[in-house]
Amino acid sequence: MEIQYGNPWALNWLWLALACLAMVIVAAVRTRMRLRNFASDNFMPRLLPPRHRLLVITRAMLMLMTFVLLTIALVDIRWGKVWREIPQKGIEVMFVLDVSRSMLAEDVTPNRxxxxxxxxxxxxxxxxxxxxGLVVFAGEVRQVVPMTNHYDDFRRSLKEVDTSSIRRGGxxxxxxxxxxxxxxxxxxxxHKAMVILTDGEDQESEPVKAAKQAYQDHGIRIFTVGLGNQQQGARIPSGRNADSSYLQYEGEQVWSKLDGKILQAVATETNGAFIPAETKQVDMASVYRQYVAKVDQQQFETAKINxxxxxxxxxxxxxxxxxLCDVFAGHWMPKPSGDPFHHEGKTR
Known part of the structure; x- marks a missing residue:
């Protein structure tokens, strides 16, 4: 039988259960030692009758069982698969990723x-x-991941993308x-959004015109994320391992800068937004909530999940x-007998 654990870290709470049990044992031993200081073995059964000792042990075991069961509940053990229909609601987001050689520039870490x-x-x-979905581009374009709800598959495909994903430069x-x-x-x-991540370099492919057409004909809002230094720029490593040699043209090293004007125009024409990330760390979760998530959502077909x-x-x-058994056991706990020496005196 296959078993799944939602929160395996919760097993650490078992140490607390063992600590509580140890405290109960220590308290019981110390109580018995204190009673022996002023009572002989003949009077111990009156102070601590067998029923009392049995209930103490029972309550300790019930307390331990309560802690253990609560810990198992926190671990969130699951077994037995069931099919459920989950209504899907959201938008369609197409990520467009620049994989041209200029994206190897190291003005951000590890590179653009x-x-x-x-x-x-x-x-x-x-x-x-x-x-x-995911589209990559350089001198040509390729759709790597069609529109999907399978995020794990998307992540795997994204991880494998690099500058060799497109053979033609540009x-x-x-x-x-x-x-x-x-x-x-x-x-x-x-219900459609496009997120473009690039340094903005373009070779006369009319991106602003293409963006305007996409918005007018299909209602696609485009959000552009600009990467790279906009003033000084950065050199482009010539090898995949980004060693000390850099790309050259006519004997001069090539420097690549962020072209924010094109990306700003693309976003403006589509009622989107331009995020000039440049060389800074940007909270993309906030970018999504502030911009992309505000695109009107639609109801997708119901997904059936096992x-x-x-x-x-x-x-x-x-x-x-x-x-509850522990609580009731406390009410049944017999009270120790009164002062045994005073009782003995009355007998005499």
């Missing part, structure tokens, strides 16, 4: 491409039921927008029962 992939992953962390941002536009499933004029059935209620119920 690495930072862009990190930013996409940061957005995925707060995206719920949105459909997502940067055709306008063509990327056109290909990404055709990748949306919804045919309505809303998931493990939670069983924590069983252990929580048993823990409550054990606790």
């Amino acid at each position: 491409l690495g930072r862009a992939k990190q930013q996409i992953n940061d957005m995925l962390e707060v995206m719920g039921g949105d459909r997502i 940067s055709r941002l306008g063509d990327a927008i056109r290909v990404a536009t055709n990748g949306f499933l919804s045919k309505t004029l809303d 998931q493990y059935e939670a069983r924590f209620q069983w252990f929580l119920g048993l823990a409550l029962l054990s606790f």
Whole structure:
């Protein structure tokens, strides 16, 4: 039988249960030692009758059982899969990632491409039921991930993307927008967003015109994230391992700068937003909530998910029962006899 653990870290609470049990044992031993200081063995059964000792042990075991059962409930053990229909609601988001050689520039850590992939992953962390897709571009364009709800598959594909994903060098941002536009499933004029992560370099592919057409014909709002130093720029490593040699043209090293004007124009024409990340760390979760998430959502088809059935209620119920037994056992606890020496005096 397959078992899934929702919160395995909760097992650490078992140490608290063992500590409580140890405290109970120590308290019982010290009580017995104190009584022996003024009572002989003949009077001990009167002070601590067998029934009393039995109930002390019983209550200690019930307390331990309560802690253990509560810990198991916190672990959230699940077994037995069931099919459930989950209504899906959200928007369609197409990520457009620049994989041209200029994205290897190291004015951000580890480089522009690495930072862009990190930013996409940061957005995925707060995206719920949105459909997502991935288009990469350089001198040509390729759709890597069609629109999907499978985020794990998307992450795996994103991880494998690098500058070798596109064989032809260059940067055709306008063509990327056109290909990404055709990748949306919804045919309505809303519920669609495009997130472009690039340094803004383009080789006369008319990205502003392509963006305007995408917004007018398909209602796609475009959000652009600009990466790279906008003033000084950075050199482009010539090898995949980013060693000490840099890309040269006609004997001069090539410097790549962020072109924010193109990205600003693309966002403006589509009622989107331009996020000048440049070389800074940007909270992409906040970017998603502030901009992308405000695109009107739509109801997707119901998804049928096969998931493990939670069983924590069983252990929580048993823990409550054990606790109640402990409480009732306290009421049944016999009181120790009165002062045995005073009683002996009355007998004499």
